[in-house]
């Protein structure tokens with residue numbers, strides 16, 4: 238059967254209406270020394286040292302930027318351990334024993350409205366750089382680099398679409414802290430001297446519409462923008478097209494068209510950085526899937542182990558069954574082999590499923606993957622070229638355009654993990 242798939246199963250109606258449980262006192266927090274964007278990292282502390290919340294304890298080194306590492310609780314640095322990271326790999330984490338005092342580093346200081354009103358774009362850039370703010374929707378791209386654009390920005394878009402199934406972390410953030418969202422947008426508008434901002438949500442989110450259409454009546458320049466209910470509506474290119482009518486050319490930066498966009502969690506990170514001069518030390522996440530008893534939303538300290546949260550969802554539904562763990566959404570997230578993984582700044586959710594043995598069938602050339610691909614690739618052809626290890630053909634099929642949305646695998650009638658082949662093709666294409 239040929240099927241174009243952009244409408245994926247809605248699995249979040251109930252979870253989105255559950256207020257987040259505050260779990261901010263784990264016994265230990267774990268902070269990665271490296272990550273997917275920074276292959277190297279240095280520490281400024283040694284075992285046994287006391288650290289304060291928000292203290293700068295190290296620096297990660299990326300290809301063209303550095304990323305400060307901050308403690309997310311106060312306590313003692315007790316060692317380095319390996320755990321699974323959001324990128325699906327085992328990496329070294331700093332382990333801090335929480336003293337439950339939450340004494341803040343002296344760098345954390347509240348700015349007055351008068352001080353904030355005087356901040357220039359360069360000041361904002363410096364603040365987000367020092368606070369290590371990154372794209373919290375999962376991209377982990379350094380936010381200060383976006384702030385460095387020399388283009389004239391006339392529209393700010395806030396991405397609160399959260400288009401993958403299951404995840405409701407941004408949804409709860411928006412409902413529970415609307416003024417932080419609005420103030421964060423106002424700071425971004427000040428930084429870019431921009432008069433217009435849109436908060437983009439799916440049109441089916443009635444609760445968000447109700448809250449924000451009331452609150453925004455009093456706010457100049459910020460409007461709600463209800464976009465489509467399909468996937469991948471949250472992809473930057475698709476969101477910009479729906480919100481402004483502008484179709485970006487392949488590889489074109491939004492700033493080229495006077496647009497800059499931020500995930501809604503990032504904008505709340507901006508609020509905290511500007512108002513209190515603190516990095517992201519807590520975040521909203523969802524824990525869900527058919528492998529646990531009670532799916533819930535949480536607000537946790539960054540660095541919390543998923544293992545600590547499993548008892549709070551009443552454990553695994555079928556403890557004897559093998560589980561599949563996914564950090565992030567089911568379409569774009571990374572699978573990890575166990576619950577020994579850590580909530581870093583960019584982890585939006587952990588999905589736990591009982592493992593079902595779904596057997597892949599041979600490709601029936603139905604074309605569903607081709608019809609579903611939002612960037613107009615031919616996934617089945619790429620897969621065949623990868624199987625044949627035909628590098629020339631792979632390059633011609635342009636797999637580097639792939640945004641890894643997962644729709645080709647989702648729509649495949651034969652349950653083939655087509656996206657995995659496209660990832661392999663990307664590696665081939667870069668050789």
Ligand code: SF4
Pocket residue numbers: 606609610611612613614616638639640641642643644645646656659
């Ligand atoms: S994962 Fe890549 S190839 Fe597959 S549908 Fe999405 S963009 Fe297209």
Ligand code: SF4
Pocket residue numbers: 599600601602603604605606607616617645648649650651652653655
């Ligand atoms: S890979 Fe799957 S979706 Fe694509 S043509 Fe083959 S059977 Fe159809």
